[in-house]
Amino acid sequence: MSTGSAGSAGHDGLLLDGNSSGRPQDVLADARRAERLGLDRLVVSETAQDPFVQLARAADATERIELATGVAIAFARTPMSLAYAAWGVHQASGGRAVVGLGTQVKTHVTRRFDMPWDRPVARMREYVAALRAIWSSWQTGERLRFRGEFYTHTVMTPVFAPEPVPGGPPPILLAGVGPRMTAAAGAVADGFIGHPFTTVRYLTEKVLPGVRAARAEAEAAGEPWTGQRPFQTVGNLLAAVGRTESELAAARRAVRERIAFYASTPAYRPVLDLHGWGELSERLHPLSLRGRWAEMGELIDDRVLDAFAVSGSPEEVAAQARARYGGVVDRLSLHAPEGAGDPASAMAATAAIRG
Secondary structure, eight states: OOOOOSSOOOGGGOEEEEEEOOOTTTHHHHHHHHHHTTOSEEEEOOSSSOHHHHHHHHHHHOSSSEEEESOEEGGGSOHHHHHHHHHHHHHHTTSOEEEEEEOOOHHIIIIISOOOOSSHHHHHHHHHHHHHHHHHHHHHOOOOOEEOSSOEEOOOOGGGOOOOOTTOSOOEEEEESSHHHHHHHHHHSSEEEEOSSOOHHHIIIIIHHHHHHHHHHHHHTTOGGGGTSOOEEEEEEEEEEOSSHHHHHHHHHHHHHHHHHHHTSGGGHHHHHHTTOHHHHHHHHHHHHTTOHHHHHTTOOHHHHHHHEEEESHHHHHHHHHHHHTTTOSEEEEEOOTTSSOHHHHHHHHHHTTO
């Protein structure tokens, strides 16, 4: 297992990341809480808010903690537009930004963002290369000369070039589920982000071997970014947190619905197939097309719930997470979907993983 970046490593060397929904009314309190609890990174996902905007706000409310997108939708933006947004957070925070990237699925890229979708693995590999080229130009002042199959960036006049950031550009982490995208993370990024719809078995048998093999090849080839910082693997674990029976029941219901949402996506079926649950995808997908989310959650039995999530009080969740992921990944993040418990309790559970 690769070692992590600077931080207060927890059980078995685990670095711990606190999640924020990124809601404008919550993000500052979440950022302060995460830093007060001694967490190593605050992560804001891209759902109903732009994560870069909210992380820039969090930068002013914190001093130490890293600030990460988890994940930003790469294909919703050009490499240049994302480069500016991420650099702004990096500058505002004094070099604490971390850029987690994901593709989203084709339907959202083409029908929600109205952006192109073709050969996503090849496109993402080039996207990361374009980001590195843009940031290198800003950091060193060298002429921008990036020409690829999907993206071309060859103009950067001084007035449009941000100032360099001490310590250099932010790290780039890449999320994935399938073997080709996860291998791309090892090949071109500074780290891999596991999807919340992942079991430990799927991660250890189907994902991490390919990620690490691709990283080893990049290091053997002398790719320049491989010598800049240690490669990191990030585990994301769904959590239902409650201190009373009623709170826990509601939290488990919310997590069942989130698992059902993910399981209804055909691209994620291989995770279910590994466990012999592929037929669940066939049952859920038609219901998702009709928006029957609550009914979908009822199809997630305890066996499936317990494979994808941990549940209980903050202390119980922490113990389960520690046992499941200690020694498996470099960093761990607990995800409590909306309705799956008090966000403050989920962050407390994350901190408690240190034991």
